[in-house]
Amino acid sequence: MTLTPTAPSGTDAIRRDYLALTQRRRLYSGLLLLVFALLMIAGFRTAESRNAGGFIEGLAHLADFPAAILSEAWDKAANLPGHILDALPSLLETLNVAAVATLTGTMGGILLSLLATRGLAPLPALAGVFRRIADVLRAVPEIVVALVLIFLLGAGPVPAAIAIGLHTAGAMGKLFAEVNENIDMKPVEGLASVGARWSQRMALGVVPQVAPNYLSYALLRFEINVRASAILGFVGAGGIGYDLKNAMTFGQGKLDEAAGIFIVLFATIVVLDQLSSLARHRLTQGRA
Amino acid sequence: MADIALQSAVLGEFRRKRVIALAMPALVLAYLTYVFFAFDVAGLAQRARLDNAATLLSDAISYKVHVTQDNRTDVTSIAIEGSRRMTLPTDETPPWVHREGARTVIDLPQGHRVIYDGPVALYEMPGYGEIRITNTGSAIDLSLPQPGVPDFINASRTRVTVTTEAGRLTVTRSRTETMRYFPGWELFFFDLRSPFHRMTWTAIAETVLWGDRLDPARGNLALMVSNVWNNEIWRHGDVAWAMGETILMAFLGTFGAALVALPLAFLAARNFAPARWLRFVVRRVLDFVRGVDALIFTIVLSRAFGPGPMTGALAILITDTGSFGKLFSEALENVDGKQIEGIRATGARPVQRYRFGVMPQVLPVILSQVLYLFESNTRSATIVGAIVGGGIGLLLTQAIQTTQDWEKVTYYIILIVLMVVALDAVSARVRDRLIKGDGSGR
Numbered sequence: 001m002t003l004t005p006t007a008p009s010g011t012d013a014i015r016r017d018y019l020a021l022t023q024r025r026r027l028y029s030g031l032l033l034l035v036f037a038l039l040m041i042a043g044f045r046t047a048e049s050r051n052a053g054g055f056i057e058g059l060a061h062l063a064d065f066p067a068a069i070l071s072e073a074w075d076k077a078a079n080l081p082g083h084i085l086d087a088l089p090s091l092l093e094t095l096n097v098a099a100v101a102t103l104t105g106t107m108g109g110i111l112l113s114l115l116a117t118r119g120l121a122p123l124p125a126l127a128g129v130f131r132r133i134a135d136v137l138r139a140v141p142e143i144v145v146a147l148v149l150i151f152l153l154g155a156g157p158v159p160a161a162i163a164i165g166l167h168t169a170g171a172m173g174k175l176f177a178e179v180n181e182n183i184d185m186k187p188v189e190g191l192a193s194v195g196a197r198w199s200q201r202m203a204l205g206v207v208p209q210v211a212p213n214y215l216s217y218a219l220l221r222f223e224i225n226v227r228a229s230a231i232l233g234f235v236g237a238g239g240i241g242y243d244l245k246n247a248m249t250f251g252q253g254k255l256d257e258a259a260g261i262f263i264v265l266f267a268t269i270v271v272l273d274q275l276s277s278l279a280r281h282r283l284t285q286g287r288a
Numbered sequence: 289m290a291d292i293a294l295q296s297a298v299l300g301e302f303r304r305k306r307v308i309a310l311a312m313p314a315l316v317l318a319y320l321t322y323v324f325f326a327f328d329v330a331g332l333a334q335r336a337r338l339d340n341a342a343t344l345l346s347d348a349i350s351y352k353v354h355v356t357q358d359n360r361t362d363v364t365s366i367a368i369e370g371s372r373r374m375t376l377p378t379d380e381t382p383p384w385v386h387r388e389g390a391r392t393v394i395d396l397p398q399g400h401r402v403i404y405d406g407p408v409a410l411y412e413m414p415g416y417g418e419i420r421i422t423n424t425g426s427a428i429d430l431s432l433p434q435p436g437v438p439d440f441i442n443a444s445r446t447r448v449t450v451t452t453e454a455g456r457l458t459v460t461r462s463r464t465e466t467m468r469y470f471p472g473w474e475l476f477f478f479d480l481r482s483p484f485h486r487m488t489w490t491a492i493a494e495t496v497l498w499g500d501r502l503d504p505a506r507g508n509l510a511l512m513v514s515n516v517w518n519n520e521i522w523r524h525g526d527v528a529w530a531m532g533e534t535i536l537m538a539f540l541g542t543f544g545a546a547l548v549a550l551p552l553a554f555l556a557a558r559n560f561a562p563a564r565w566l567r568f569v570v571r572r573v574l575d576f577v578r579g580v581d582a583l584i585f586t587i588v589l590s591r592a593f594g595p596g597p598m599t600g601a602l603a604i605l606i607t608d609t610g611s612f613g614k615l616f617s618e619a620l621e622n623v624d625g626k627q628i629e630g631i632r633a634t635g636a637r638p639v640q641r642y643r644f645g646v647m648p649q650v651l652p653v654i655l656s657q658v659l660y661l662f663e664s665n666t667r668s669a670t671i672v673g674a675i676v677g678g679g680i681g682l683l684l685t686q687a688i689q690t691t692q693d694w695e696k697v698t699y700y701i702i703l704i705v706l707m708v709v710a711l712d713a714v715s716a717r718v719r720d721r722l723i724k725g726d727g728s729g730r
Contacts, residue, residue, distance in 0.1 A: 051596030058593035065591040
């Protein structure tokens with residue numbers, strides 16, 4: 001908007017301009033909303049036509065399967081504690097996969113982020129390359145790596161841990177690089193002035209500043225990784241997801257076992273959610 | 289005195305920190321050692337299938353052509369990957385295979401040569417000599433130019449295999465087969481039924497631009513596009529649909545979840561909830577939805593709706609409603625009351641207060657969260673698709689399970705990565721524009 005000397009009638013002009021601008025903006029918003037609504041409707045219809053079962057018929061049967069599980073679990077309620085206990089070893093495996101992946105992935109992510117942050121990288125010319133590496137690691141879905149590794153290494157927790165770890169390294173590398181960009185460079189320069197090596201500058205100048213932030217992201221990631229590890233189990237990587245798949249494909253007769261696994265999975269995720277949000281709250285708000 | 293107390297306190301703190309600094313890596317190391325044994329990583333080295341890795345790598349970037357002689361009928365056929373659908377017609381022989389009456393001569397790279405002559409198969413290897421394999425009808429006889437069976441020949445009474453860098457010859461009683469390897473992906477654009485598959489690229493360009501119509505019913509360009517789209521081996525059309533389904537799942541799931549979660553978030557936000565009991569109920573429902581893992585929703589929904597993109601979209605929708613509900617209600621709890629007051633002071637009705645007082649404040653936050661989750665959901669949709677049976681995830685799992693089509697697996701992986709990267713870029717751009725654009729959000 002240009003400032004023109006306003007005669008008494010100038011306010012009218014401004015008012016007209018403003019109203020025109022608002023109207024145009026409203027028109028654009030309206031059009032955008034319309035396009036969005038059309039996309040949603042068209043997408044829904046396409047999805048509906050390519051689905052085996054329709055939406056409306058499906059809704060009617062939505063409760064069937066949970067009802068079957070519940071009724072069988074109710075009939076054999078005495079078995080339920082046993083099933084819950086039986087599920088614990090595979091739950092431990094699922095948790096271990098997530099923990100190892102989070103640990104190694106976070107360490108890899110920290111290294112990647114330090115190498116990818118301009119101003120901190122030992123080889124600034126390669127900072128962009130490491131950033132791309134993190135992008136690619138993040139872009140490859142875990143299932144792709146997991147399935148290929150299962151073919152090479154056989155079914156088990158290791159392929160899942162590697163797959164999730166690689167993805168975590170990429171995601172954390174990107175996130176941490178953003179965190180690193182906002183740090184105070186004075187401690188790093190101070191360390192450099194007394195002749196500290198790169199590793200010392202990073203460990204003593206950078207990491208103490210960002211550690212609470214890193215830890216908080218790592219905790220959040222652990223929660224995400226537990227879910228991912230359960231899902232990868234379902235496609236063949238072992239752990240509680242695999243047990244669930246077996247119980248489910250057996251169907252009627254083993255549904256009480258599935259119910260036990262459901263309960264264990266649900267409880268684990270709720271507990272982890274609470275614990276990690278508590279810990280993150282303390283890290284970011286409390287004594288950091 | 290105070291100084292000494294301070295000094296000892298500081299030193300104590302230093303000692304404590306030093307212990308922690310040493311204890312943390314030790315703990316991590318101890319845990320990793322435990323996992324090393326729990327996961328049986330040592331045993332993994334034996335179970336690892338290095339031969340599988342070699343097959344995978346070579347298969348992903350090359351293909352083989354089988355020249356097979358049926359020893360019962362003496363008919364020789366040439367097929368790509370030994371597949372029936374990719375058997376060359378009998379009048380079309382590649383230049384490295386010569387049919388001379390009953391004899392078939394196959395040229396391999398590095399001067400190697402294989403000759404089929406009735407029951408006898410000869411493998412001529414420069415620097416080693418002529419390997420003569422005779423099918424006597426009851427057994428396979430091997431005669432070598434030099435004493436001792438070398439490493440590259442695997443011989444038994446019923447089967448002899450010669451494996452060299454140039455190719456592979458297998459003789460059994462029922463068939464004699466030579467495989468020659470070629471770099472690249474076979475028939476990627478045109479399958480054998482297509483009139484284009486024997487042409488060079490320049491010939492194809494000429495045909496498309498000014499050649500006579502190959503099919504009187506339609507133009508050459510339309511024919512070419514349709515040939516590629518309906519390629520029998522690579523099924524580009526189906527793959528494109530599968531990619532579309534995956535993106536559709538992520539799109540419908542994410543934005544549908546945002547639409548469902550927004551009203552719920554108002555009910556769950558401290559400063560907007562109409563009643564405390566309602567807020568409590570909505571919050572618990574959202575907690576429950578977040579607690580039930582995406583895996584469980586996916587399973588339950590695929591039972592009700594059957595395989596397909598709708599099921600995947602609904603699974604993503606329900607899972608994300610939980611997280612969006614929480615995120616949005618937090619955003620709503622952080623709105624500045626002054627703007628709403630100001631709008632109220634002009635005599636605005638409640639709807640107008642929400643529209644002009646609340647939405648402009650929360651919309652950028654909400655949109656950036658929605659787009660962020662959309663990015664991550666394009667990845668999840670691949671996995672969800674593998675479980676519910678839809679989209680590119682299904683194709684990928686199927687291709688991996690056959691353990692044959694590694695070139696297809698590679699192709700799908702490349703497509704998935706490109707899709708994720710492209711959607712990442714689009715969503716990052718939209719996010720930047722919406723948030724840094726005009727302050728009103730919309």
